[in-house]
Amino acid sequence: MASFAQTGRKIVAIGRNYAKHAKELGNAVPEKPFFFLKPTSSYLLNGGKVEIPRGVTVHHEVELGVVIGKTGRDISATQAEEYVAGYALGIDMTGRNVQDAAKKKGLPWTAAKGFDTFTPISGFIPKSAVSDPSNLNLWLKINGAFKQNGNTGDMIFRIPQLIEHVSSIMTLEEGDLILTGTPEGVGAIQAGDKITAGLQLPSTNDSLVALEFDVVDRNGGFAFE
Amino acid sequence: MASFAQTGRKIVAIGRNYAKHAKELGNAVPEKPFFFLKPTSSYLLNGGKVEIPRGVTVHHEVELGVVIGKTGRDISATQAEEYVAGYALGIDMTGRNVQDAAKKKGLPWTAAKGFDTFTPISGFIPKSAVSDPSNLNLWLKINGAFKQNGNTGDMIFRIPQLIEHVSSIMTLEEGDLILTGTPEGVGAIQAGDKITAGLQLPSTNDSLVALEFDVVDRNGGFAFE
Numbered sequence A, B: 001m002a003s004f005a006q007t008g009r010k011i012v013a014i015g016r017n018y019a020k021h022a023k024e025l026g027n028a029v030p031e032k033p034f035f036f037l038k039p040t041s042s043y044l045l046n047g048g049k050v051e052i053p054r055g056v057t058v059h060h061e062v063e064l065g066v067v068i069g070k071t072g073r074d075i076s077a078t079q080a081e082e083y084v085a086g087y088a089l090g091i092d093m094t095g096r097n098v099q100d101a102a103k104k105k106g107l108p109w110t111a112a113k114g115f116d117t118f119t120p121i122s123g124f125i126p127k128s129a130v131s132d133p134s135n136l137n138l139w140l141k142i143n144g145a146f147k148q149n150g151n152t153g154d155m156i157f158r159i160p161q162l163i164e165h166v167s168s169i170m171t172l173e174e175g176d177l178i179l180t181g182t183p184e185g186v187g188a189i190q191a192g193d194k195i196t197a198g199l200q201l202p203s204t205n206d207s208l209v210a211l212e213f214d215v216v217d218r219n220g221g222f223a224f225e
């Protein structure tokens, strides 16, 4: 599973899974989990360049990723842990104005979430390195200043519930990634920015991963009008 | 590319690409193409069983699929044909009540479109077998009665434009499938139904593929409320 970003076939991203984030965008806290898909072509490995498509307001959403280790469907929350191979730190980049326009028209979120480079991702973190995934600090800085600094304990729906819900709809396969939602503090990035992000065990302050990405303007391609 | 259903990493599905279908659901004809993703876990090979999730109204949408043969982005319409390996006949199964609820709330279409077995698909049709993809008959029957019977010449946005649009947002990769939208006549299927579908060259009436699926109720899993 170390190569999930090269071999995985889907990225399932949970929406509004931290109450303060739902509220900061003026959304209700969901009663049930909901999710969307990001294409695996949007993965960006550590050190890569995040591209801003023309006319698009791009927001960062730092999220804990869960890497699926074996195929299953109708996985119960109590069995979910067996299906987890490990974790990764990801950023669910979002074209906020593209998403807002889609939401207003009742159209899919796909383009807003699926541009190339819109899923910056860390390397694989084996499950053995994380004793409690519901108590991890995750943070994101722009040019050295904290923008997001949350703890996975604030998730509305925990990882086992997410796996149960998603796998009741679609089979989860080895190498699939579930992005578990973002804590508050999302905001826009600009060309020239440096994004750093990390995931830490609060007990020891040990960093599990450290991410670093430069932001550039995309040449050509889609333009939001 | 014969094994695109086993190896491909994304399914890009175009919405409302035939005017009469847009109108039959009370939607405006789009000024620009739009699309959503279906998970590759929703593929169902010929002869398989389409599952009806509990409480879900499942509509059939027969569609021409385009199988991508090489990786590219910012592919111009004039170059698009080089990126096409071939075709397939697919059915974009849709949980219509799940989709309607999502549209009303401005939420993603993902669950409505992504249940297991919701992308019945034919084998690969090499490009050499299709002299003109903009003049193919595609049809779908339920229990032997025609429900859809269209021609790809009625697409609002043709295949080269679709490839240009999608690849301006996300890189298309070898084995990816683009479902190009459905002609009018969509409607509900029920457990016990037999679905057949075909794709034909109008000049010769030769069938390129013939699909056959039984419909069953899904045991367990998601329930729409």
Ligand SMILES: [Mg+2]
Pocket (backbone or CB within 6 Å): A036, A037, A108, A109, A110, B036, B037, B108, B109, B110
């Ligand atoms: Mg979607």
Ligand SMILES: [Mg+2]
Pocket (backbone or CB within 6 Å): A013, A014, A015, A061, A063, A092, A181, A182
């Ligand atoms: Mg997110």
Ligand SMILES: [Mg+2]
Pocket (backbone or CB within 6 Å): B013, B014, B015, B061, B063, B092, B181, B182
């Ligand atoms: Mg469709």
